[in-house]
Amino acid sequence: MIQATTSDDTYEIYAVKYGRHERKAAENYIGGDPHDGMEPIDYFVWAIVGPGGPFIVDTGFDEKMAQKRKRQLGKPIGEGLKAIGIDADKVENVIVSHLHYDHTGNYDLFPNARYHLQDMEMGYATGHHMCHAHLRLPFEEEDVVAMVRKVFAGRVAFHDGADEIAPGISVHKIGGHSKGLQCVRVKTRRGYVVVASDTIHLYNHIEQGRVFPITFHVGEVLDGYETIKKLAASKNHIIPGHDPQVLDRYPAAKPGLEGWVARLDADPK
Numbered sequence: 137m138i139q140a141t142t143s144d145d146t147y148e149i150y151a152v153k154y155g156r157h158e159r160k161a162a163e164n165y166i167g168g169d170p171h172d173g174m175e176p177i178d179y180f181v182w183a184i185v186g187p188g189g190p191f192i193v194d195t196g197f198d199e200k201m202a203q204k205r206k207r208q209l210g211k212p213i214g215e216g217l218k219a220i221g222i223d224a225d226k227v228e229n230v231i232v233s234h235l236h237y238d239h240t241g242n243y244d245l246f247p248n249a250r251y252h253l254q255d256m257e258m259g260y261a262t263g264h265h266m267c268h269a270h271l272r273l274p275f276e277e278e279d280v281v282a283m284v285r286k287v288f289a290g291r292v293a294f295h296d297g298a299d300e301i302a303p304g305i306s307v308h309k310i311g312g313h314s315k316g317l318q319c320v321r322v323k324t325r326r327g328y329v330v331v332a333s334d335t336i337h338l339y340n341h342i343e344q345g346r347v348f349p350i351t352f353h354v355g356e357v358l359d360g361y362e363t364i365k366k367l368a369a370s371k372n373h374i375i376p377g378h379d380p381q382v383l384d385r386y387p388a389a390k391p392g393l394e395g396w397v398a399r400l401d402a403d404p405k
């Protein structure tokens with residue numbers, strides 16, 4: 137039974153897919169994978185809709201970046217948001233989980249938004265660790281510079297650890313995959329849902345205790361899985377950041393949006 141959202145701290149959540157990368161399963165795990173098959177990843181942004189909203193989580197990448205990084209781009213993010221009634225021009229709050237290229241591009245899409253970021257992620261992406269090519273790999277210089285410009289324009293709200301963004305919405309620094317990576321916990325009609333972003337790339341990672349190869353700190357990744365289990369109402373309330381199964385497990389936001397926009401505050405199928 138679906139109840140109407142009436143409380144002032146309860147939100148709807150949508151996953152909007154905008155890209156895909158076909159790859160072998162071995163590429164998704166430290167230590168590889170015994171299966172030789174393919175295990176593609178999808179790219180998403182998320183919309184949290186309710187009182188004081190919408191809040192957008194992450195900003196994806198654009199066509200130019202898709203070509204540079206050899207990723208398939210689906211429908212543009214602005215179009216996905218429009219399909220669920222969100223006008224990007226009017227969005228006032230964007231939560232950036234971390235500064236990797238697939239989470240912080242399209243930086244002119246939300247001209248009126250304030251960006252919520254962990255203090256540590258900004259320091260990481262602009263500090264001494266970026267002297268190492270290995271750690272720089274998932275970052276794009278122009279993305280980081282764009283965020284620096286927003287800092288100087290007074291458009292970034294910094295958070296340090298766990299913090300409330302609005303009643304019913306909080307961010308939690310997990311680190312691990314990127315030093316200042318944060319997830320987002322949202323109160324919904326079915327309890328607390330965690331939009332994990334890259335704290336969990338695929339269901340396999342948290343279910344099997346495995347780790348994605350791009351990692352700043354393995355111990356923080358694994359501790360993060362335990363933190364997230366405590367933050368979420370159940371394991372069915374945890375949304376991995378790149379798993380194509382999300383679009384199978386959750387119903388489409390409305391007819392016609394199958395395989396594109398899913399509703400995450402609905403019970404999984």
Ligand SMILES: [Zn+2]
Binds near residue numbers: 274
């Ligand atoms: Zn990442």
Ligand SMILES: [Zn+2]
Binds near residue numbers: 238334377378
């Ligand atoms: Zn990512």
